[in-house]
Amino acid sequence: EKKRTLKYCYVCFLGPPVVATDFLERYVAQEGDTVKLLCPITGTPKPLIEWYQDDRMIPPTWMRFRINRRYIKIKDVVLADTGLYVCKGINGFGSESVRLSLIVRDLKEVFKSTNEDPSGPYRGLSPYLAGELPNSFAASNRFPLQGSFDEGGTRNGNLGPLVFDSSKYEEPRMVQQTAVRGDGIHKKSGDTLKLECLVDGSPAPSITWYKNGDIVMNPNLQSARSRTTLLMPDLDPFDDSGEYICKARNVWGEINATFPVIVHGE
Incomplete structure (x- = not known):
């Protein structure tokens, strides 16, 4: 008589990918660091993970x-790596996406010595307490500092106390756009x-x-650092009518400009 093997499934919740309720959304690093962005998407069956940077698949x-099912690791990060990253999980039941942001900064640009202003309001504070730090700066500990600090927040050496310069960060704002009437x-x-x-x-x-x-x-999309022009010659009523959106993003937020376009026939 053949033996029968019974297989038990203790947890068989098949379904689309799900996102963890608690995960880090913002990462901060210094040029030259190695950064690992964790994808908080799980599921059964295990989802296939895709990574995107500013809408481009990596x-x-x-x-x-280096792409792994649970994370993406970026070696020797540079300023150009700053941006929005999306991890997308796909299985046979559906898909789910999560946006993560990465800030890559040079310490010389982010921190400044208060020796220039000894009476400044942040004198003697730990650099993690000075200025209006984003939540992820203090929570994630992902801003590596070279050297050490004493209890008063003064960096060892002759650099003096350092403070976070929050004025260098600003969410996107629309300065000018094509006018839409009616x-x-x-x-x-x-x-x-x-x-x-x-x-x-x-x-x-x-x-x-x-x-x-x-x-x-x-092919006629022309972009500069902060200006972009969409040029479309020989318009067709069927192909080119629609709602066009210009979306600007950085790690602090995003802003949209919407252009309804109606192309009339002859």
Whole structure:
């Protein structure tokens, strides 16, 4: 008689990926550090994890980036690595995405000596207590400092107390944009459409264009550090009518400008 083996499933909650209730959303690092961003997505069956940086999928060929099911590790981070990262979990039951932000800063830009102002309000404070620190600065301990500090917050050596310069950070704001009058921007078939966004913020925001919720992949998209222009010649009523959005993001927030476009036939 053949023996039968019974397999018991103690926890069989099959379903779409789920996001942990408590996870770190903001990471801070210094140039040259190695940073590990943790993806808080789990599920049964185990989801496939994809990573994106500012809406671009991160391929395994990127030399400094190592992708794991639970995290992405970035070696020797540079200022250009600052931005929004998305981990997306996919299984047979659905998908889920989580946005994480990374700030890469040079200590010389983020901290300054109060020797210039000995009477300053932050004199003698620990650098983690000075200024309006984001929650993740103190909570995550992800801003490595070279050297050590005494109990009064003074750095060992002759640099004097250091403080966080919160004035160097600013969420995106819209400085200028193409005007929209009435119910939208009206164009005729064959016309050229020009949409512009000028944004400000620190770190400099990344700018992405969307049409009806999809990213615009346009060869005539011209972008500078804080200005972007969407140029569309020879408009077609069917293909080019829709809602266009200019979205500017940095680690402190995001801002949108919406442009309803109506292209009329001959």
